[in-house]
Amino acid sequence: MDERRLDLNDKPRKQGPVLYWMSREQRAFDNWGLLAAAAEAREMRAPLYVVFALAPSFLGATWRQYDFLLRGLRETERQLRDRRIPLLIRTGEPPDSVGALARELSAGSVFTDFDPLRPKTAWRKALAASLPVRLTEVDGHNIVPCRVASQKREYAARTLRPKLHSLLPERLTDIPALDTHPFPPDDFPAPQDFDALERRITADPSVSPVREFPPGYSAGMERLRTFLEEKLDRYPEDRNDPCRDALSGLSPYLHFGQISAQRVAFEASRTVSPGAGAFLEELIVRRELADNFCLHAPSYDTPDAWPDWGRKTLERHSGDHREYIYPKETLEAAETHDPLWNAAQREMTERGKMHGWLRMYWVKKLLEWTETPEEALALAIAMNDRYELDGRDPNGYAGIAWGLAGLHDRPWGERPVFGLVRTMTFDGAKRKFDLRRYLESASRNKRSK
Ligand SMILES: Cc1cc2nc3c(=O)[nH]c(=O)nc-3n(C[C@H](O)[C@H](O)[C@H](O)COP(=O)(O)OP(=O)(O)OC[C@H]3O[C@@H](n4cnc5c(N)ncnc54)[C@H](O)[C@@H]3O)c2cc1C
Numbered sequence: 316m317d318e319r320r321l322d323l324n325d326k327p328r329k330q331g332p333v334l335y336w337m338s339r340e341q342r343a344f345d346n347w348g349l350l351a352a353a354a355e356a357r358e359m360r361a362p363l364y365v366v367f368a369l370a371p372s373f374l375g376a377t378w379r380q381y382d383f384l385l386r387g388l389r390e391t392e393r394q395l396r397d398r399r400i401p402l403l404i405r406t407g408e409p410p411d412s413v414g415a416l417a418r419e420l421s422a423g424s425v426f427t428d429f430d431p432l433r434p435k436t437a438w439r440k441a442l443a444a445s446l447p448v449r450l451t452e453v454d455g456h457n458i459v460p461c462r463v464a465s466q467k468r469e470y471a472a473r474t475l476r477p478k479l480h481s482l483l484p485e486r487l488t489d490i491p492a493l494d495t496h497p498f499p500p501d502d503f504p505a506p507q508d509f510d511a512l513e514r515r516i517t518a519d520p521s522v523s524p525v526r527e528f529p530p531g532y533s534a535g536m537e538r539l540r541t542f543l544e545e546k547l548d549r550y551p552e553d554r555n556d557p558c559r560d561a562l563s564g565l566s567p568y569l570h571f572g573q574i575s576a577q578r579v580a581f582e583a584s585r586t587v588s589p590g591a592g593a594f595l596e597e598l599i600v601r602r603e604l605a606d607n608f609c610l611h612a613p614s615y616d617t618p619d620a621w622p623d624w625g626r627k628t629l630e631r632h633s634g635d636h637r638e639y640i641y642p643k644e645t646l647e648a649a650e651t652h653d654p655l656w657n658a659a660q661r662e663m664t665e666r667g668k669m670h671g672w673l674r675m676y677w678v679k680k681l682l683e684w685t686e687t688p689e690e691a692l693a694l695a696i697a698m699n700d701r702y703e704l705d706g707r708d709p710n711g712y713a714g715i716a717w718g719l720a721g722l723h724d725r726p727w728g729e730r731p732v733f734g735l736v737r738t739m740t741f742d743g744a745k746r747k748f749d750l751r752r753y754l755e756s757a758s759r760n761k762r763s764k
Pocket residue numbers: 554562563564565566567569570597598599601602603605669670671672674675678699703705706707708710711712714715717718
């Protein structure tokens with residue numbers, strides 16, 4: 316557990332209630348940060364409080380994402396209350412609202428989650444400076460804690476993989492249960508009024524919640540169970556075929572921390588299946604590589620973070636003729652000449668999650684259909700973060716940089732516009748899966764909306 320922790324200031328730990336600022340890991344169970352805070356509170360014989368700081372806006376999140384988050388927190392609140400731990404929600408700028416609550420409670424120490432994204436890092440830094448007591452960050456997201464796996468930016472899965480694999484055996488374990496807290500507050504707060512809170516959210520309501528992904532811990536764990544029983548065996552052969560429904564669909568739950576990646580990996584590793592290896596490669600190596608990227612390349616959402624060879628080759632091809640150029644409105648409305656891209660785009664805008672293989676195709680077409688790679692990048696991030704339930708995630712920033720500029724990839728044969736960056740084509744898609752079947756099912760989904 317100690318290796319997951321990093322003290323963010325050198326202020327003292329004092330006697331008093333312990334406050335856990337839940338941020339990236341929005342769950343009661345399998346949560347290392349919460350377990351660390353609970354252990355400290357038991358040692359201090361003091362109450363444990365959990366706070367979630369709801370920012371008025373966050374990286375363009377819409378009602379779709381706020382709804383998923385808040386409905387997940389409703390369940391988390393009940394589960395914590397059952398264990399005599401109150402969950403409080405505070406609105407406003409997170410470092411201010413968490414700092415104010417810590418002072419109000421006379422908290423003796425504060426714990427929070429590791430997250431490599433810039434705004435979250437800035438929040439933690441501001442809170443660490445303003446608190447009179449210790450602020451400790453805990454990595455509850457990565458199975459091998461990100462700062463332990465590697466102290467530098469890794470350039471490909473092949474450089475991180477052996478490090479992770481050598482560190483995994485002691486870490487890919489079960490996670491202790493969260494016990495009922497023995498020292499609850501005497502004046503246990505009334506349950507959070509989520510309905511009132513929701514009425515105050517001002518996020519863009521035009522991007523609506525989606526039916527296919529009911530939020531929360533229980534729904535996420537149920538999805539995991541179904542995936543392991545019904546799909547894991549066929550994951551290696553079928554995962555790149557959008558007609559075959561072989562993916563786990565867990566990314567929204569993992570993104571909001573409603574379930575733990577370590578729990579998912581532990582259960583998958585105990586399942587005797589020919590698919591376990593391929594699934595764990597994505598869930599552990601690819602996912603943890605994305606956190607490594609965002610931690611060590613803080614400009615992860617700009618071309619500055621692209622590999623040198625990718626940036627240079629795109630520059631050399633910046634004057635190449637582009638057959639189609641589309642404005643944002645046409646792209647957003649899925650009205651290009653390419654029916655596959657349009658169907659993928661609608662999967663994202665209407666259903667909140669695009670298939671993994673299509674995401675690669677989708678982003679590469681943006682490079683072909685915009686004036687510059689910078690424009691493609693800005694559009695890809697804006698649409699991914701606006702519509703995907705799992706958007707605003709290191710996986711997204713890494714995936715987009717992979718598609719546009721060869722991050723974590725290698726140079727391929729030289730092509731117009733792409734230079735040495737790997738291309739993907741409509742004809743290639745036709746060879747890979749039954750395109751007609753996919754388009755038919757996409758148009759059925761559209762009609763049934
Ligand atoms: C352009 C582009 C944008 C992307 N945007 C996002 C995003 O916003 N959020 C997001 O979580 N993922 C993103 N990805 C990565 C990947 O496509 C999704 O994680 C995956 O499709 C999620 O669906 P799933 O949970 O059913 O995947 P599964 O195949 O069932 O995988 C299980 C888990 O492994 C992890 N994983 C799988 N593939 C990758 C990958 N290539 N890189 C990192 N982790 C991976 C995810 O946590 C995923 O939930 C993006 C990829 C690309 C190319």
